[in-house]
Amino acid sequence: MVDLDTEIYRLLNKQIKINEFRYLSSGDDSDTFLCNEQYVVKVPKRDSVRIAQKREFELYRFLENCNLSYQTPAVVYQSDQFNIMKYIKGERIAYEQYHKLSEKEKDALAKKEEEAKVLAEKTGQKRKKVTKESVMELLTVETIEIEIGYRLVPLINVEQGGDLLERIAQIRRQTALELGIVLPSIRVRDNLQLPPNRYQINLKGVPIENGEVYPERSLAMNALGGADDPELKGISAIEPAFGLPALWIEEKDKEYAEMNSYTVVSPSAVISTHLTEVIKKNASEILSRADVGQLIDNLKKEVSEDYVTDLMKEITSADVQLVIQNLLKERVSIRDLRTILEVMSLQAKVSKNADFLTEQVRQALSRTICKQNLSETGELLAITLAPDVENAIAQGISPDGQSLTLDPDFTRKLLDALNYELEKAIKSNGTQPVIQPGILCSSPIRLPFRRLIERTYPQIFVMSYNEISNNTKAKSVGVVKVAPTKTGL
Numbered sequence: 001m002v003d004l005d006t007e008i009y010r011l012l013n014k015q016i017k018i019n020e021f022r023y024l025s026s027g028d029d030s031d032t033f034l035c036n037e038q039y040v041v042k043v044p045k046r047d048s049v050r051i052a053q054k055r056e057f058e059l060y061r062f063l064e065n066c067n068l069s070y071q072t073p074a075v076v077y078q079s080d081q082f083n084i085m086k087y088i089k090g091e092r093i094a095y096e097q098y099h100k101l102s103e104k105e106k107d108a109l110a111k112k113e114e115e116a117k118v119l120a121e122k123t124g125q126k127r128k129k130v131t132k133e134s135v136m137e138l139l140t141v142e143t144i145e146i147e148i149g150y151r152l153v154p155l156i157n158v159e160q161g162g163d164l165l166e167r168i169a170q171i172r173r174q175t176a177l178e179l180g181i182v183l184p185s186i187r188v189r190d191n192l193q194l195p196p197n198r199y200q201i202n203l204k205g206v207p208i209e210n211g212e213v214y215p216e217r218s219l220a221m222n223a224l225g226g227a228d229d230p231e232l233k234g235i236s237a238i239e240p241a242f243g244l245p246a247l248w249i250e251e252k253d254k255e256y257a258e259m260n261s262y263t264v265v266s267p268s269a270v271i272s273t274h275l276t277e278v279i280k281k282n283a284s285e286i287l288s289r290a291d292v293g294q295l296i297d298n299l300k301k302e303v304s305e306d307y308v309t310d311l312m313k314e315i316t317s318a319d320v321q322l323v324i325q326n327l328l329k330e331r332v333s334i335r336d337l338r339t340i341l342e343v344m345s346l347q348a349k350v351s352k353n354a355d356f357l358t359e360q361v362r363q364a365l366s367r368t369i370c371k372q373n374l375s376e377t378g379e380l381l382a383i384t385l386a387p388d389v390e391n392a393i394a395q396g397i398s399p400d401g402q403s404l405t406l407d408p409d410f411t412r413k414l415l416d417a418l419n420y421e422l423e424k425a426i427k428s429n430g431t432q433p434v435i436q437p438g439i440l441c442s443s444p445i446r447l448p449f450r451r452l453i454e455r456t457y458p459q460i461f462v463m464s465y466n467e468i469s470n471n472t473k474a475k476s477v478g479v480v481k482v483a484p485t486k487t488g489l
Contacts, residue, residue, distance in 0.1 A: 004033060008043060008081050015077050015084065015151065015196060017216060034087060039076060042083045050080055057083065076150050076192060141205040143184045143286060146275065151196035154215055155268050156188055164188065167272035175279055178372075179328065180335030181287055182294070183279065199271055201278050203285065209278055211240030213267040217248040220262040229260050241274040281458065284325040292321045299337050311341045314348040322354040323361060330450070330461065332362065332369055339364050355401065355447055363443075363466050370472040373438055373461045380468065382440040383421045383478040385449075389414065392482070393445045393452075404448040413482045415456060421478035422460075428477070437477050438463060 004012075004021075012018065016035055024032040024040070029049040033041040044050045057075045077084040146168075154160040165188065172183045194200065200210035213219070214235065221244050222228060234247035249257055249264070257264050265273070279286065296317065300308045323344060324334050334340060340361050347360045362369060375381050385393075396406045406414075418439075425437045438461035441449055450462040468474055 040085045144186045145202040146188045147191040148199045149194040149196040164268040214248045220257040221246045241277040283328040311345040314345045326358040366467045366469045370469045380474040381437040386481045425477040
């Protein structure tokens with residue numbers, strides 16, 4: 001039996017956390033070991049073998065895309081010291097063992113091989129028959145998908161203590177309660193092309209965000225802001241959901257970090273929090289026409305089919321979808337669908353313009369909008385616009401209300417002034433947790449102003465004074481002022 005070199009064992013443990021490890025075989029070229037009953041580790045004995053194995057693994061990667069009827073080795077990790085492949089279970093018989101078999105045993109083995117060959121041929125024929133169907137399956141695009149590197153696989157393995165799948169199930173329930181939409185199934189799969197510790201979130205087949213986590217560590221964030229504790233050591237990182245500076249710390253330092261005002265979360269919590277924010281930011285894209293139809297059908301069951309049918313006489317499901325998407329773009333819950341349809345049905349007699357209907361619905365949902373934007377003190381913290389700023393914006397709105405035209409110099413000064421007030425409001429909070437105030441303005445300019453700043457400040461809420469409910473206490477934390485442009489003769 002061959003023992004694995006200590007240094008190679010240490011490097012291997014960095015790639016795959018070793019739970020079980022045993023020797024398999026030793027040949028002229030390599031020593032082979034089995035790790036966690038999942039991976040085969042090959043340790044080349046000389047440089048020429050390392051070069052040959054690189055060519056061998058290139059062939060394996062090619063075969064992965066050949067749609068063969070049998071399994072081929074999948075390369076997980078490759079280096080000069082060792083190589084990792086996925087373990088393919090099966091029976092192996094050596095040449096010497098074969099000659100020791102009886103004629104009856106040899107016949108049985110030959111029969112078994114013939115059956116395997118026939119099965120492979122049938123499988124190949126079946127593949128030919130379903131080629132069209134298989135291609136059609138390839139056209140299917142998952143609405144939301146998470147791809148993970150191989151070192152993150154334990155996070156979805158319940159037997160290894162992984163709780164990521166459970167957290168995703170909780171996200172679906174939470175989204176239904178907070179936003180009022182039912183998410184489609186969220187697929188999680190491993191991707192060997194990703195770096196071992198990386199994950200990426202796909203929306204309709206397109207990667208939109210990614211991050212990196214360390215399964216054996218926890219992420220620590222300074223809740224009070226400021227410089228990190230010099231006694232706390234770890235891997236510097238940026239929290240992926242909100243862009244906060246953080247440290248990946250070892251488990252032994254977790255208690256110390258928590259005692260020193262750090263928020264400490266698990267790798268699964270990091271991914272699930274990031275996924276939640278991605279869903280909130282893209283909820284309007286996730287919601288389909290079919291989803292809207294399902295929501296309307298559910299309302300018919302809850303209230304009355306005749307009542308909902310009567311409301312839909314003035315509007316279509318397409319109208320409802322546009323308004324709902326507008327609400328979700330600003331993270332407004334659509335759970336109160338009954339109120340939304342009632343307002344739309346009534347206001348559609350005036351205009352069926354989606355923006356007009358959305359603003360009317362927002363006023364009807366004032367309590368909901370205020371509640372979701374309250375600070376920890378129960379106040380609505382917001383920055384207001386100076387009267388002359390509001391007038392300038394109002395004058396730049398087109399007669400149909402669909403576009404906003406402002407002087408470029410004024411726009412630059414406006415955004416600079418807004419940024420200044422936002423930073424001042426955050427800094428004035430002292431050592432308390434960071435709060436992000438919103439913006440209050442008059443109703444006619446709310447939507448144009450929101451569209452003006454949404455690319456720069458996508459997460460800041462913009463409300464009109466008409467959307468403040470009677471029992472909500474609003475507090476101004478700043479006023480946006482723009483100095484008039486100097487003109488000369």
